[in-house]
Amino acid sequence: xxxxxxxxxxxxxxxxxxxxxxxxxxxxxxxxxxxxxxxxxxxxxxxxxxxxxxxxxxxxxxxxxxxxxxxxxxxxxxxxxxxxxxxxxxxxxxxxxxxxxxxxxxxxxxxxxxxxxxxxxxxxxxxxxxxxxxxxxxxxxxxxxxxxxxxxxxxxxxxxxxxxxxxxxxxxxxxxx
Ligand code: QAP
Ligand code: CO
Numbered sequence: 001x002x003x004x005x006x007x008x009x010x011x012x013x014x015x016x017x018x019x020x021x022x023x024x025x026x027x028x029x030x031x032x033x034x035x036x037x038x039x040x041x042x043x044x045x046x047x048x049x050x051x052x053x054x055x056x057x058x059x060x061x062x063x064x065x066x067x068x069x070x071x072x073x074x075x076x077x078x079x080x081x082x083x084x085x086x087x088x089x090x091x092x093x094x095x096x097x098x099x100x101x102x103x104x105x106x107x108x109x110x111x112x113x114x115x116x117x118x119x120x121x122x123x124x125x126x127x128x129x130x131x132x133x134x135x136x137x138x139x140x141x142x143x144x145x146x147x148x149x150x151x152x153x154x155x156x157x158x159x160x161x162x163x164x165x166x167x168x169x170x171x172x173x174x175x176x177x
Contacts, residue, residue, distance in 0.1 A: 004038045004052040009094045010156050015140040018055045020075050024116040035060045044092045046130045048137030051093050059134035063126045073111035080108035087129050089143045101146045103132045
């Protein structure tokens with residue numbers, strides 16, 4: 001198992017459209033384990049492959065209290081949406097920022113599991129919101145894209161500043177050879 005590096009907005013690689021997974025084998029299952037480890041370690045409730053620079057249609061989610069209900073969706077497709085719900089969202093790729101977003105209240109999603117079996121899930125509440133948020137990642141979309149350009153640019157500036165300060169810190173603590 002290995003922890004993967006998470007890309008941060010405004011990294012352009014987060015805008016990549018992921019392609020379908022065609023082979024569900026042991027290599028992929030290892031990668032799925034790494035995604036769970038990365039998500040639980042963060043800690044987060046959802047992670048899309050796009051966020052760890054792997055541009056295939058794969059997401060992992062665990063919205064349970066005890067972090068013992070891992071869900072994996074391969075090539076997920078939302079086949080039904082109903083109602084509108086507003087929820088405060090965050091994202092591991094936009095650390096430190098939380099904003100209200102409108103999504104469908106209840107959804108039905110069809111996907112493959114890690115054994116390559118098709119399954120369908122109808123759900124609502126946090127899980128439904130999280131699935132929609134993660135599938136957006138696979139299409140290169142972030143929750144802040146639903147905010148006003150003003151709010152999004154403020155977030156962009158703050159994160160770019162934060163990244164600059166961080167790389168300066170890292171350079172200073174690096175021993176010169
Ligand atoms: C998506 O997000 C989500 O800013 C998953 O500093 C979130 O796991 C869907 C996180 C809320 C619906 C509602 C964010 C961790 C985790 C941060 C996450 C942070 C540390 C976000
Ligand atoms: Co996210």
